[in-house]
Amino acid sequence: xxxxxxxxxxxxxxxxxxxxxxxxxxxRPILIGVAWLAAAxxxxxVAAIPDDFGESLCGVWGCFPPITALxxxxxxxxxxxxxxxxxxxxxxxxxxxxxxxxxxxAATAATAAAVGRDLYEWLEWxxxxxxxxxxxxxxxxxxxxxxxxxxxxxxxxxxxxVLGGRPARxxxxxxxxxxxxxxxKGLL
Numbered sequence: 001x002x003x004x005x006x007x008x009x010x011x012x013x014x015x016x017x018x019x020x021x022x023x024x025x026x027x028r029p030i031l032i033g034v035a036w037l038a039a040a041x042x043x044x045x046v047a048a049i050p051d052d053f054g055e056s057l058c059g060v061w062g063c064f065p066p067i068t069a070l071x072x073x074x075x076x077x078x079x080x081x082x083x084x085x086x087x088x089x090x091x092x093x094x095x096x097x098x099x100x101x102x103x104x105x106a107a108t109a110a111t112a113a114a115v116g117r118d119l120y121e122w123l124e125w126x127x128x129x130x131x132x133x134x135x136x137x138x139x140x141x142x143x144x145x146x147x148x149x150x151x152x153x154x155x156x157x158x159x160x161x162v163l164g165g166r167p168a169r170x171x172x173x174x175x176x177x178x179x180x181x182x183x184x185k186g187l188l
Contacts, residue, residue, distance in 0.1 A: 043075035073146035100160020
């Protein structure tokens with residue numbers, strides 16, 4: 001069978017199409033980009049969920065902003081860093097481990113600097129009786145700093161290190177490769 005510029009449905013079912021068909025080969029990155037964009041929009045839409053926690057989340061460590069807004073921003077940063085790790089693993093798998101290490105070190109240094117500066121100022125301002133709340137102040141800082149994604153960048157760096165040590169599965173589609181094996185065995 002000669003290669004054609006357009007595939008038929010049977011070839012796409014058994015997994016031969018995505019690697020040779022220009023139509024489907026160009027469509028996959030577009031669909032993946034749309035999926036990541038939809039995940040980002042969905043994560044930000046969490047902020048629209050009505051909540052009525054009011055002043056119940058206040059203490060000597062500070063008062064939280066609206067919880068749904070915080071959750072939306074943290075989910076958004078998870079999606080952004082997830083997309084970055086996925087893209088590096090897909091297109092530059094050899095550099096994923098190095099990128100993960102750099103991201104983890106930078107995030108650790110930034111987190112330590114922010115927590116250290118904030119704790120220094122907070123402990124000077126707090127009376128001695130209230131200073132035992134410093135772990136809650138650290139948690140408050142990490143949860144409310146949604147503009148600087150400390151926790152998400154730490155997780156993404158760790159994921160880059162872990163996934164960078166594994167061989168990349170570039171071009172392997174587990175669903176279609178399973179169908180291809182089933183078709184060659186006469187099961188389809």
